[in-house]
Amino acid sequence: MAQIMELKEAIAENVHDGDFMALEGFTHLIPHAAAHEVLRQGYKDLTLCRMTPDMIYDQFIGMGRVKKLVFSYAGNPGVGLLLRFRDAVENAWPQALEIEEHSHAAMANAYEAGAAGLPCAIFRGYRGAELAEVNPNIKSILCPFTGEKLAAVPAINADVAIIHAQRANRAGDVMIEGIIGVQKEVVLGAKRAIVTVEEIVDDFGDVSPNAVILPGWTIDAVVRVPGGAHPSYAHGYYARDNAFYKDWDRIARDRDTFLQWMEEHVINAGPDAFGRYAGKGSR
C-alpha cells in the first residue's frame, strides 16, 4: 500500500546497494529528482535498466555507481552521443561497465512480460540484427502452432522501479497522462515501486474512465516533488527543457566539468531545487 512520504525516506527504505533498478519515462516524466536522491545517498554496484539511458543514467555512470546497464538506445536524443556512457564503455572511466543491449521492441515486450508474470517475452524481432550474436539473452523460440521462428528475451522484473507522474490522490493512487511509455509495466513488474508526482490532490476530478491510473496498492511510496522530472517534462505542467539537454553535451564532455556539475547540482542540493521548474500551466 502506497505511503505518502518524503523523498529521502522513500529512497532509503526502498533502494539498496546492488539493486536491479529501473527508472523509466520515455522522454516524458523521467524521475530526475528521485535519481539525484539515489545518487546523494551513495548506492553503488547498481544494475540499471532503462530503454533510453540518456542524461539520467549518464549521471549514475559518470559517478561510478553502475555495474551493469540494460538498455536499448544510449544517446541524447536529437543532440548526440551520451558522453559519460561513452567514456565508460570506451575507456572504463571511472570504472568498467557491463552492458546488455536490446532493441526498443525487445525491452518494451520484456517490461510487458514482467508485468504479466511471464518468464519471457516473445515477439517478431531481431531478424538480421547483429545484437542477437553479442547478447546471450536474445534467443529464439518456435511457434508451436505455425512453426514460425520468433525472438525471445527474459522478462524485466526490477527490484525497484522509480517513475514520475502528474498526480496522486490521498490514497496514493497515481494518474499518468501524455506519453505513458512503459510507466505502468515497469511498476507492475517490479518488487518495489516509488512514484514521484507533481502534486497530491483530494481527487482526480472528471477524468476518462480509461485514464491510466496505478492503484495505490501497487506502489510502495508516493512522494510529492514539484518539477521532479526536469529537464524532462510533465505534460500539463511544464515543457521539456530542450536547451538543457543541449547543454548536457557540454557538461558531460569533460570529466572535471561533469564532476563539478554533479557536486554542485546533485550532491550538495536537495529535491526542493526542482521546485522552480514546476510552474503549472506553462504547458
Add this chain to the structure above:
Amino acid sequence: MSEPTLSEIMTVTAARALKNTDVCFVGIGLPSEACNLARLTHAPDITLIYESGTIGTKPRVLPLSIGDGELCETATTTVSVPEMFRYWLQGGRITVGFLSAAQLDRFGNINTTVIGDYHNPKVRLPGGGGAPEIATSCGEIFITLKHSSRAFVDKLDFFTSIGHGDGPGHRARLGITTKGPTRLVTDLCVMQPNPDTCEFEVTSLHPGVSRQQVTEATGWPLKFANQVTETAAPSDVELDALRALKQRTAEAHEGA
C-alpha cells in the same frame, strides 16, 4: 527567394517520396524534417507515428527528441510504448519506416551501434533503438543520410538493422516478408536498389552535382542506373514551407 542548398534539396526530395495515404514511422533528425515537410506540403493527410506512442501527430515545430510534448498534444491518440511496438509496428500497420544511419552499406544495411569492435569500440554510438524491428516490420524503408565516404562504407562495423542483407533473397531466408529499403536520398543524389542485385545505385543526381562528386563521397565502388535523371529542383512552395518550419523550430528550441 535564395537558391536551395544541397541539404534543402535532400529534405525536399526525401519528403516527395511520401504519399498522402502513407502511415509513416518517423526517425528523429533528418527523417523527422522530411516527414513533416511532406505533411505541410503535398501530403496533408499522412499519418506520422513516433516510437514514443504518438499516432497521427502534427507538430508545429520539429521535436528535438522522439517524445517532445508537442507530439502528444497534436496527436490523434497516444499509446503506450509496448502497444506501439506490438500492435502498430509488429501488427503490420505501418507502410513506411523512415530511417537515418551512422554507417550504411551498398545493400542498405545500417549501423548505428559502434565504430570498431563491439566489445572494444573506438566510438560507442547510441545503438539501434527501434530500428531493428522498424527495418523488418514496415512495408518499406526510406533512408536519408548526408553523403560522405565515412558514412557510405564498403563494410559495416556492426549490423544494427538489416536492409537487403548480402543481396537477393536474404530477407526472405530470414522470414522477412516486407520490402526493405527502397529509396535512399542524400544531399547529392537519389539511389534505389537494382532490381536484380539489390545494390543501391544512383537514379538521379541533384542539380549541379557530378557523377565524380558522388563516387568520391561513396566508400564502395558506386554504380549508376542505366537511366540517371536530374532531381527536380524544389519549388518555391516547398522551399518556403521548409524554411519556415526550420525557423519556427530554431526559435522554439532556443527559447526553452
